[in-house]
Amino acid sequence: MRRGGGQDGRVLDVLALSYQGLPYQLKACFLYLGNYPEDFDINAKRLYQLWMAEGFISQEERREDETMMDVAERYMGELAQRCMVQVELQPDEDSIITGNRGFRYCRLHDLVRDLCLSKAKEENFHQVIECGHINQQEHPSSSSMVTSIGGNTCSKIHRLVINLDGNSNFHLFEQEERARHIRTILFFIGDDCDYSFGEQLTRFSKESKFLRLINFDGNPFDRKRKDQKSYQKK
Known part of the structure; x- marks a missing residue:
């Protein structure tokens, strides 16, 4: 802070x-x-x-x-x-x-x-991932973020926030068996983002024992007000 x-x-x-x-x-x-x-x-x-x-x-x-x-x-x-x-x-x-x-x-x-x-970090409340940003030096690559999600440092993270912008080539669920502790995934998707993850996300949601909520929110990057969509696992 x-x-x-x-x-x-x-x-x-x-x-x-x-x-x-x-x-x-x-x-x-x-x-x-x-x-x-x-x-x-x-x-x-x-x-x-x-x-x-x-x-x-x-x-x-x-x-x-x-x-x-x-x-x-x-x-x-x-x-x-x-x-x-x-x-x-x-x-x-x-x-x-x-x-x-x-x-x-x-x-x-x-x-x-x-x-x-600052308080969210103290409480280990969520992990935020920036993916596909123009400045890749400030925002780590998708491959490095996949490793961090699967690693022990994120073992207590239950809520994942993913900002997708531009030509995102993000493969969150490559290590599915190591990401199943996640309970909530919130996607923020830019207008120019072309990211196909439907089949992968559907499979992950069915196999995960803990995932309860997936939310999709449009275009935070140009700060327009967009409709949101969400899926709550039963």
């Missing part, structure tokens, strides 16, 4: 205290935001569904007449009140139809994202 000095450092100290004061379930929801690329506008409704699929939203947290989605939105509101996330409300015309203004998108401020990624 980039602490630096001056005002930014003081803000980070305050945010770190805010994070420490979060209930356990809100800490998990907050860390999950670190899965998304920088400056990414996160669809709130879709995020709630992922929180629920991950088990972060408990039936026991439901108040009278609340749905699980209501609980997730309440969690988002608590994070926003603590300045841990920036939110955008639904347009007025949508709220007339649904009867609830609600949140439409959320995003992380740069300093908050620094904190989020």
